[in-house]
Amino acid sequence: MSTKKREHVYTKGLDSAFLAVYNGYVFFIRFFREVFKGRMEFQEIVKQCYAIGNKSLLLIGMTGFITGMVFTKQSRPSLAEFGAVSWLPSLVAIAIVRALAALVTALISAGKIGSSIGAELGSMRVTEQIDAMEVSAVNPFKFLVVTRVLASTIAIPILMFYCTLVSLLGAFLNVTLNEGTSFIAFFESAFEQITFLDIFTSLAKAIAYGFTIGIVGCYQGYNASKGTEGVGKAANSAVVISMFLIFIEEVIIVQVSNYFRI
Amino acid sequence: MEEVTQPEAPVIDIEDLHKSFGSLHVLRGVDLKVEKGENVVVLGRSGTGKSVLIKIIAGLLKQDRGKCIVLGREVSQLNEKELRELRMKIGFSFQNSALYDSMTVRENLEFPLVRNVANLTRAEINEQVEYVLDAVGLLQTINQVPSELSGGQRKRIGIARTLILKPEIMLYDEPTAGLDPITCLEINELINEVKEKYHTSSIIITHDLTCARATGDKIAMLLDGTFVKQGTFEEVFSSEEERIKSFYDYNFIQ
Numbered sequence: 001m002s003t004k005k006r007e008h009v010y011t012k013g014l015d016s017a018f019l020a021v022y023n024g025y026v027f028f029i030r031f032f033r034e035v036f037k038g039r040m041e042f043q044e045i046v047k048q049c050y051a052i053g054n055k056s057l058l059l060i061g062m063t064g065f066i067t068g069m070v071f072t073k074q075s076r077p078s079l080a081e082f083g084a085v086s087w088l089p090s091l092v093a094i095a096i097v098r099a100l101a102a103l104v105t106a107l108i109s110a111g112k113i114g115s116s117i118g119a120e121l122g123s124m125r126v127t128e129q130i131d132a133m134e135v136s137a138v139n140p141f142k143f144l145v146v147t148r149v150l151a152s153t154i155a156i157p158i159l160m161f162y163c164t165l166v167s168l169l170g171a172f173l174n175v176t177l178n179e180g181t182s183f184i185a186f187f188e189s190a191f192e193q194i195t196f197l198d199i200f201t202s203l204a205k206a207i208a209y210g211f212t213i214g215i216v217g218c219y220q221g222y223n224a225s226k227g228t229e230g231v232g233k234a235a236n237s238a239v240v241i242s243m244f245l246i247f248i249e250e251v252i253i254v255q256v257s258n259y260f261r262i
Numbered sequence: 263m264e265e266v267t268q269p270e271a272p273v274i275d276i277e278d279l280h281k282s283f284g285s286l287h288v289l290r291g292v293d294l295k296v297e298k299g300e301n302v303v304v305l306g307r308s309g310t311g312k313s314v315l316i317k318i319i320a321g322l323l324k325q326d327r328g329k330c331i332v333l334g335r336e337v338s339q340l341n342e343k344e345l346r347e348l349r350m351k352i353g354f355s356f357q358n359s360a361l362y363d364s365m366t367v368r369e370n371l372e373f374p375l376v377r378n379v380a381n382l383t384r385a386e387i388n389e390q391v392e393y394v395l396d397a398v399g400l401l402q403t404i405n406q407v408p409s410e411l412s413g414g415q416r417k418r419i420g421i422a423r424t425l426i427l428k429p430e431i432m433l434y435d436e437p438t439a440g441l442d443p444i445t446c447l448e449i450n451e452l453i454n455e456v457k458e459k460y461h462t463s464s465i466i467i468t469h470d471l472t473c474a475r476a477t478g479d480k481i482a483m484l485l486d487g488t489f490v491k492q493g494t495f496e497e498v499f500s501s502e503e504e505r506i507k508s509f510y511d512y513n514f515i516q
Contacts, residue, residue: 039377123363132360135320136374136427137349 027219031149034142041147048151056112056159060105064163067104068170071095076178085179086189092171093190097198101164103250106209109156110242114217117148118238121221122231130222145222149214156210157203164202201257208249216242271334272297273431273463274319279328281314288314290487291328296431301457301464303478305471305498307509310484312467313357316433319465320354321345333430350378353424353462357436359416361408367419368404371395375426394422397459398452414445421452425460432456432464438473450476483509 008015072092079085121144124130133140172186181189217238224234274296281289288311296302304312317323318330321337330337333351340348362370371391376382382390395401398418408416417437424432437453438446450473456462466477474481475495482492485505491498498506 127358127363128356128360129362131317131322132354132356132362132423133373134322135349135352135354136378136423137346138374138377139346 023223024219027222028215030141031145031215034139034146035150038139038142041143044143044147045151045154048148049155052109052113052151052155053159055116056105056109057162059112060108060159060163061166063104063108064101064166065170067100068092068096068167068172069174070170071100071167072171072174088175088179089171089181089186089189090193092175093168094193094198096164096167096171097194097202099250099254101167102160102202102205102209103246104167105156105160105163105206106213106246107243109152109159109209110213110246111239113152113156114213114238114242115235117152117214117217118221118224119231119235121145121148121218122224122234123221125222125224126227126230141222145215145218148218149211152214152217153207153210156213157206160202160206197257197260201253205250205253208253209246212245212249213242216245270298273333274465275329275331276315276319277329279315279318279330280326281311281318281323282326288487289318289325292484292487292489294482294489294492296463296465298463299457299461300479301453301466301477302480302482303466303468303474304482304484305469305474305509306484307469311487312484313435315484316354316435316465316467319431320352320433321349350427351430353421353427353429353432355417355421355424355432355434355437357439359408359420361411361416361419361423363408366405366407367395367400367411370408370419371423371426374423378427390426394425395419397425397455398422412445414441414448417441417445417449418452421456425456428460429462432460432462434464434466434468436467436469438468438470443472446470446473447476449473453477485509 010018072088075091075095076085076088079088079091121130124144130140130144133143168187168190171190172181172183175181175186176183220234220238220241224230226233272295274294276292276294279289279292280287292311292315294302294304294315304315306312314323318325319332319337321340324338332348335344335348337345337348361367362373365373368391371394372387375387375390392401392404395404398421400415400418400422403411403415403419408419411419421434421437432453434453437449441449453464453466454477457464464477466473468474478495480492481495481498482489483498483506484490490503491501491506501507
């Protein structure tokens with residue numbers, strides 16, 4: 001009778017996929033366990049918030065401005081066909097507040113912040129800096145992971161509001177150049193259709209995206225292995241996985257908010 | 263009646279320690295005792311599990327089988343809080359120093375201190391940081407970042423960072439690796455100074471025989487996952503065991 005030991009439960013790929021999901025779940029649960037345990041590293045959270053904001057402010061500002069301007073420009077011909085160009089400010093505002101600002105902020109932050117967190121923690125892991133914290137009787141999870149996840153959860157909603165404002169300014173510039181609409185008239189018309197639910201949904205999205213970017217970046221970096229190759233892989237996976245999760249969350253949150261809307 | 267004095271328990275007591283990574287059986291029944299105030303050098307080729315051994319002692323890895331008792335406590339049985347308390351008594355000097363890149367030397371040293379010792383004033387923190395930096399002879403680097411330091415300076419700062427918590431046990435992972443011969447001698451001197459000044463017991467992982475001779479009270483030769491010989495430098499290298507002789511000859515030629 002053969003006594004050969006089975007190497008995998010299913011296949012190697014499927015086993016690693018299940019293991020990755022399980023490890024991600026354990027990491028996620030550990031975050032909530034550690035948040036309320038021991039001393040809170042407020043100084044580090046503020047430092048990380050500043051770093052996140054500082055890193056992304058210009059890029060999000062420019063992208064948001066261009067998005068608002070281009071979206072307005074592209075929407076005008078369709079509305080003009082129905083003689084409804086006057087609806088342009090409210091249409092653009094709805095699109096920006098409900099979807100574009102949060103998505104643009106999240107996708108740019110996933111690329112800029114997610115990769116940076118993944119690379120930083122990955123590099124700390126492979127150079128044994130995380131082990132050094134552990135043997136110094138300091139909890140590296142609390143200092144590195146909890147602070148970064150909280151910082152991105154706080155900073156990304158702020159960046160999202162900033163992006164909304166700048167996108168609307170981009171839209172206003174296009175509208176005022178073409179239709180000569182005044183600043184006050186544009187914003188009055190823009191906010192006419194915006195409800196509390198829109199703002200609340202947008203905020204909820206930004207919080208969820210911020211948390212996702214932080215936790216995915218930290219998970220990939222914290223568990224990096226195989227030297228410098230592992231650091232690159234951690235940064236890359238942080239971006240790819242967080243972007244993928246952001247789109248899934250977008251679908252779920254939109255579905256839930258539509259339920260309340262109707 | 264004649265008074266019987268109990269011999270003091272070893273600070274590190276390892277028995278029949280086994281550790282595997284997948285199919286790779288790295289440690290195959292390791293036994294080691296480190297007495298109080300003793301410097302034990304673990305010698306062996308790269309990949310023989312020397313670093314794994316001290317990582318088990320520091321609780322960074324768990325053994326598959328066997329006992330690892332540090333300061334009277336089995337490391338693998340400790341909960342998070344107990345492990346933290348034990349780690350405050352252990353200093354670990356990493357092979358590549360593992361200094362925190364984003365912090366200055368001062369911040370690197372303050373980092374474990376402010377998180378482990380409560381109610382310290384700014385003046386007390388500064389005093390302790392400056393004291394240990396002075397002890398390793400690098401007070402002038404206090405405001406520099408690790409990238410501005412040489413390899414030898416990084417090693418010294420790494421040791422200083424461990425000393426700030428006044429450990430009872432020091433674990434040195436390849437303290438002289440990648441350093442020039444003069445700096446190696448300075449590091450050897452520093453290891454001996456730390457022992458004298460802080461009354462530490464140490465395990466020094468190395469394959470550098472000069473370092474082993476200069477710092478070790480006892481040498482333990484790790485080959486193929488077990489200690490093939492333990493004793494003083496002369497006792498170990500007077501052995502007729504072929505693998506020990508070839509290790510000595512190779513180092514000599516190097």
